[in-house]
Amino acid sequence: MPEIEFSDTLPGVPDAFQRLWTPHRMVYINGEGKPKGHDDCPFCSAPGRTDEDGLIVARGEHAYVVMNLFPYSPGHLLVCPYRHVADYPDLTVDETREVAELTQRAMQVVRRVSRPTGFNLGMNQGAVAGAGISMHLHQHIVPRWTGDMNFMPVIGQTRPVPQLLGEGRELLAEAWHD
Template sequence: MDHLWSPWRYRYVTKEDTARPACVFCEKQNELTVFTAQHCYGLLNLFPYTNGHMMIAPFEHVSRIEDLPEPAWIEMMRMARLAERNIRAAYRCEGLNLGFNIGSVAGAGIAGHIHLHVLPRWNGDANFMTVIGETRVHPESLEDSLAKLTACDWTLSAL
């Protein structure tokens, strides 16, 4: 059996890192921020499914869409349209997944703060490594993904 080691992740999964805030979206992980708008911002997923996997989160800490003020909801959806356009252009992907996981039973890793996942998809991107080896292989670093996406036009007037 082969082993892939990621010791940097241990503190995250065991919550040993006491410096970690209760909500990474409220911290705004500035080193991973793709864009900042009036009511929301976009950031890379620290544990991406594919390269270019980003999330759009409101600044307001709410756990359900219904609790989000209308202007923030509208802006999030407009930014999702820009994310679709920009990820298609930057990654030349064949499709995209966009989705909310609301509540921990629905798969939300951070259930207290809603966020929209936006990730590019390609035919065959769920290969044997993911299915059999339970391992994901990313050919691009987070720094390269960040550079690629921050170079895009994130102004709402671009719509």
Template sequence: MQQPLWAPWRMEFIRSEKPAGCIFCDFPAAPEAADRGNLVVHRSAHAFTCLNRFPYNSGHVMVIPRAHVADLGALGPAEWADLQEELRRAAAVVKAVYRPDGMNVGMNLGRAAGAGIADHLHWHVVPRWIGDNNFMPVLADNRVVVEALDEAWQRLHAGFAALGP
């Protein structure tokens, strides 16, 4: 017998006003006071890290260059080096804060590859635990999310602060 499952965040996404521009350009351009609302947990000279709101999974962050580019080769050496350092830092913070059994780290290059925002490069860092992908996604195309976005922001922001600049 099928059981209905509750996924209220989907309606929030469907009904939410879609920004006219690129959120990955808007977030680092906003004052740091807006970081919590934008889910930005860390900024570096050429990159930043923020939580992924849609679809949200506990501790899922994205590492994003400030430059609006869709091609890896379009980043200059300093931008590339800073982006990779931010990725290394984000993986270290996620590991320290969430203590996962493993992590998925990767990029979706282009819409055909699954990029939701195809015009702006971004890395995904997703903590994983043995057994976390239980029967829910297989049977019902749903995930069990164990932590609210704001709590995740607090923990990850503190983790970056503890790691230092």
């Protein structure tokens, strides 16, 4: 067995490679805490919490807007129906209408607060299509800025997000009612 050499630097200490250590992302990467069913679905439990604790930005009658726990960019929101439903065609007419209206309003609010130059909108239907939580439908609203895609996601498989979720939620929730 080769002898292990120890150096003066430890993992997490900046070195010539300028690594950005994000160990908190391992929960997402490893799928830890992924819901197994309706009882532990985060999109079903969030509305039962306070807006601050659930990271909820706004509530409607049939759907609500929540910060994404693993955002692609600052202000990454999700619009979720309250009802535990997985497939878009299974939404009621009222749920479909409100998901669309909340998506429109969320875009307006994010534009006012953060001034993105574009958005990615979408629903990943099923795990094979990239849905992290495929059992409960949710619409992504991802603000984008010119030049926001740098080497980090491509080379480092890491996406630096410069704003804490709670701070982003507070700014967006305040602006929602302006």
